[in-house]
Amino acid sequence: MRSFFFLHFSFHSLKLPNSENSADFEEDTYLDLHIFQAGKKLGKKICGVEDFDGSMQLVKEAYSDAAKEKTKKERSYDIDEALSFQHMEEAYRTGNLDLLDTINKVNSRSAAFDEKFLYKRNEIQANSIDSILKKGAALFVGVGAAHLPGERGVIEMLRKMGYTLRPIKMRERDSYHKDAIEKMRVPVQFAKQTSEDGFFSVNIPGKLYSFGKSYTGADMQQYADMMNGSYYMVTRLFTNAAIIGHDEALVERKIDSVLYENIPGKILTKKPIIKNGYKGFEITNRTRRGDFQRYNIFVTPFEILVFKMSGNGDYVKLGTEAAQFFNSIQLKEFKPEWKKFRPAHGGFEVEMPHEPLTIANENMVYGAYDAATKTAFEILRTDIHNYAFLEEDSFDLNLMEESFASSDFVQRQLSQQASMVNGYPALDVRYKFKDSSVALVRFLINGPRYYTLVAKSGTENRSMQQFVHSFQIKPFVYSDAKKETDTALFYTVKTPVALYKKQKLAMYPEGNFYGGYDGNDADDSLVDNGKYIDRIVSNDSTGEKIYVSFYKNSRYFYNTEKDKRSDSLDLDDEWVIRKKKIDTLADKTVVSEYEFGSKKSSRLLKAKGIEKNGFGYQLQTEIDTISAPSSFITGFFQSFTPVDTVKGIDIKKKKTDLFFSQLFSADTMLHKTALKNVHNVVMDSSDFSMLKKGIQFLGWKEKKYLDVKKDFIGKLSSMPTKAAADYLKELYYQAGDTLDLQYAALEVLLRQKTEYAYKTFAEIMENDPPVLDLNTSTASYARRGRFSMDAMDTSTDYNYMNGSFMDDLSDTLQLTAGIFKNLLPLINLNDYEQPVMDLAATLLDSSMIEAKAYEVY
Numbered sequence: 001m002r003s004f005f006f007l008h009f010s011f012h013s014l015k016l017p018n019s020e021n022s023a024d025f026e027e028d029t030y031l032d033l034h035i036f037q038a039g040k041k042l043g044k045k046i047c048g049v050e051d052f053d054g055s056m057q058l059v060k061e062a063y064s065d066a067a068k069e070k071t072k073k074e075r076s077y078d079i080d081e082a083l084s085f086q087h088m089e090e091a092y093r094t095g096n097l098d099l100l101d102t103i104n105k106v107n108s109r110s111a112a113f114d115e116k117f118l119y120k121r122n123e124i125q126a127n128s129i130d131s132i133l134k135k136g137a138a139l140f141v142g143v144g145a146a147h148l149p150g151e152r153g154v155i156e157m158l159r160k161m162g163y164t165l166r167p168i169k170m171r172e173r174d175s176y177h178k179d180a181i182e183k184m185r186v187p188v189q190f191a192k193q194t195s196e197d198g199f200f201s202v203n204i205p206g207k208l209y210s211f212g213k214s215y216t217g218a219d220m221q222q223y224a225d226m227m228n229g230s231y232y233m234v235t236r237l238f239t240n241a242a243i244i245g246h247d248e249a250l251v252e253r254k255i256d257s258v259l260y261e262n263i264p265g266k267i268l269t270k271k272p273i274i275k276n277g278y279k280g281f282e283i284t285n286r287t288r289r290g291d292f293q294r295y296n297i298f299v300t301p302f303e304i305l306v307f308k309m310s311g312n313g314d315y316v317k318l319g320t321e322a323a324q325f326f327n328s329i330q331l332k333e334f335k336p337e338w339k340k341f342r343p344a345h346g347g348f349e350v351e352m353p354h355e356p357l358t359i360a361n362e363n364m365v366y367g368a369y370d371a372a373t374k375t376a377f378e379i380l381r382t383d384i385h386n387y388a389f390l391e392e393d394s395f396d397l398n399l400m401e402e403s404f405a406s407s408d409f410v411q412r413q414l415s416q417q418a419s420m421v422n423g424y425p426a427l428d429v430r431y432k433f434k435d436s437s438v439a440l441v442r443f444l445i446n447g448p449r450y451y452t453l454v455a456k457s458g459t460e461n462r463s464m465q466q467f468v469h470s471f472q473i474k475p476f477v478y479s480d481a482k483k484e485t486d487t488a489l490f491y492t493v494k495t496p497v498a499l500y501k502k503q504k505l506a507m508y509p510e511g512n513f514y515g516g517y518d519g520n521d522a523d524d525s526l527v528d529n530g531k532y533i534d535r536i537v538s539n540d541s542t543g544e545k546i547y548v549s550f551y552k553n554s555r556y557f558y559n560t561e562k563d564k565r566s567d568s569l570d571l572d573d574e575w576v577i578r579k580k581k582i583d584t585l586a587d588k589t590v591v592s593e594y595e596f597g598s599k600k601s602s603r604l605l606k607a608k609g610i611e612k613n614g615f616g617y618q619l620q621t622e623i624d625t626i627s628a629p630s631s632f633i634t635g636f637f638q639s640f641t642p643v644d645t646v647k648g649i650d651i652k653k654k655k656t657d658l659f660f661s662q663l664f665s666a667d668t669m670l671h672k673t674a675l676k677n678v679h680n681v682v683m684d685s686s687d688f689s690m691l692k693k694g695i696q697f698l699g700w701k702e703k704k705y706l707d708v709k710k711d712f713i714g715k716l717s718s719m720p721t722k723a724a725a726d727y728l729k730e731l732y733y734q735a736g737d738t739l740d741l742q743y744a745a746l747e748v749l750l751r752q753k754t755e756y757a758y759k760t761f762a763e764i765m766e767n768d769p770p771v772l773d774l775n776t777s778t779a780s781y782a783r784r785g786r787f788s789m790d791a792m793d794t795s796t797d798y799n800y801m802n803g804s805f806m807d808d809l810s811d812t813l814q815l816t817a818g819i820f821k822n823l824l825p826l827i828n829l830n831d832y833e834q835p836v837m838d839l840a841a842t843l844l845d846s847s848m849i850e851a852k853a854y855e856v857y
């Protein structure tokens with residue numbers, strides 16, 4: 001439950017931010033907006049010389065290109081102080097474009113970044129200006145100063161197009177013109193807007209846009225009147241006051257205590273107001289900069305609402321806009337009439353004293369207050385989706401109770417009783433609160449939805465029982481399903497829930513940040529680890545979610561487990577398979593459907609897998625054993641159809657022929673592709689001769705030669721033959737004093753796990769052990785990905801080589817015991833003393849050797 005500790009921070013977030021560091025040249029607005037406002041106030045037509053989305057895409061590409069660039073300039077600390085970034089501001093203010101251009105070039109670290117971020121945008125801006133002028137229109141245009149100078153700047157581009165350009169200096173009277181324009185007001189048209197839950201309505205000259213939830217949990221919405229430099233804001237802060245025992249008067253006192261600290265500038269007037277029966281404050285203040293602002297703050301049993309208007313100078317004080325805004329505020333009045341309530345999206349039904357206030361934050365909250373009996377009612381729905389395990393119902397119910405009982409307003413528990421409500425597991429608890437009130441609380445589990453019902457009053461009354469016992473789970477209500485296509489995961493489906501939610505435009509590329517990341521090896525794009533993409537399709541109102549994933553195996557993938565179906569399961573004793581259906585279609589597509597349960601849980605994991613030719617899909621969701629799945633879940637699972645454009649591979653066919661043909665190809669790109677994918681190729685003893693040829697084919701000309709050769713040597717671990725062991729011994733001695741290659745040969749010998757390989761290892765260690773660098777950690781990964789229905793996940797096998805070959809002796813102790821006497825003399829070498837002692841202790845603990853085996857040492 002949210003406490004009033006957050007109230008202070010919520011009001012703090014309402015202040016208009018002003019930077020002290022920029023106060024010496026801070027204007028009422030930034031230059032771009034001033035130009036826009038001047039045009040609007042003078043009745044001019046407004047257009048852009050850059051498309052916003054296109055510009056952001058170019059900026060994103062600029063960061064990405066810079067991260068990949070191999071010839072970035074190193075930062076120099078010998079630059080003339082006059083050309084440092086600190087002097088850029090001065091060049092901008094004085095209009096010195098040549099100096100501005102020089103500073104940019106001297107401090108630039110990436111030509112690739114400048115190409116997209118600066119020069120490509122210069123071309124777009126110049127071409128747009130040219131297009132507008134060719135239509136015969138007079139044009140006043142503002143572009144960033146850095147775009148103007150240089151051979152590839154907007155000025156020179158326009159001159160090359162045949163235009164004549166000359167500078168215009170600021171004159172003394174220009175400031176008077178500026179002041180005159182700022183005093184002009186652009187007329188605005190107000191229209192009524194109503195909140196999503198219908199609790200408030202207000203007239204505003206534009207659409208309210210949500211900021212999303214702030215760090216305090218406040219829901220902030222704003223409309224910015226860019227033409228007049230003003231803004232309108234509505235903020236809702238969930239307090240839960242009726243439940244936690246804070247009456248209206250206490251909430252008002254708490255608000256009053258934080259006003260003077262958090263209202264910017266000086267409060268000029270403050271008076272009490274009442275709107276539709278809700279009390280509050282009306283405040284007028286003037287900021288340090290001289291801007292007038294107005295607030296209306298209202299208190300309800302479950303939240304605080306703050307209506308705010310701000311503008312430059314006396315915009316809020318003069319004119320009729322503020323009056324239109326504040327006088328139009330309407331708050332919903334609830335008539336005290338007990339009735340059944342069911343949300344528009346369904347899910348449950350309950351009797352409440354009036355239609356509840358609905359608050360969607362991290363949980364869904366439905367609150368009502370009966371003023372006659374001073375009883376508060378609340379339904380809290382928390383959605384927690386698990387795709388890997390199902391907890392016992394009793395454990396989760398007790399956890400819910402423990403969490404609620406730890407709230408600051410709870411004094412103690414009075415009674416507790418576990419029950420089943422229409423088949424759903426529940427826990428009924430009575431509490432004494434610290435304000436001397438009592439509460440009836442029911443915790444109930446419905447699949448991934450955890451309900452907490454609270455009825456609280458000074459003394460227990462009949463309406464509290466009426467509320468708790470009237471609660472019933474009902475089906476969700478969805479609109480008609482529509483066919484949608486997911487182009488990223490390659491499927492179509494009929495669903496009432498949109499597959500894609502509108503995303504914020506990102507300026508930075510994922511994983512690449514210019515200046516902080518050097519980018520990957522250019523050849524890394526040749527790595528084929530296959531593809532894995534997942535997404536969650538969800539409905540915010542119902543909380544239902546479906547996890548969807550698509551995978552496509554690497555072209556080098558080969559399934560060595562010929563007798564194991566991809567839909568085979570390996571489940572522990574806690575799981576119960578309640579449904580299993582496997583179909584093989586005419587085109588050899590395997591469709592697997594499962595419902596996994598647990599012995600002490602009312603919940604189910606519903607899963608579906610589709611596999612064909614090395615690619616496939618997984619669908620997962622959590623439901624319950626009592627009620628049928630919703631139309632959304634049922635329809636999604638039934639109508640899910642892969643598109644027919646995805647081409648797979650034959651996973652039953654070895655890919656070593658493909659790999660070696662690329663490795664020995666005269667085509668440089670194919671050769672590089674093979675080097676980058678050796679870890680993806682599954683080999684066996686039949687490939688020994690070709691692998692040996694490949695290792696001999698490698699030379700120092702290869703990029704990262706040592707890493708590449710270690711990867712190739714690592715493939716010998718899957719060839720447990722005498723010939724392979726002998727070749728590893730040969731490679732060891734060929735390596736000379738190159739420790740990385742010596743370690744790799746020894747490690748792979750032990751990975752072969754044959755008696756002959758271990759004896760070969762022992763022979764090397766007896767005659768010519770390498771210097772042991774205990775700090776060495778050269779990691780190499782070999783990966784094979786395969787689809788598994790185990791917990792409906794994609795499994796990955798790793799062959800990890802870290803250069804610490806002595807660690808591998810602990811993996812197969814029976815073989816190690818056979819050569820331990822050959823290794824014991826190494827204890828006399830400082831490098832090997834501790835590893836050999838540790839190995840002896842492991843063998844002794846496992847009863848593989850006796851103490852007398854090393855007494856002499």
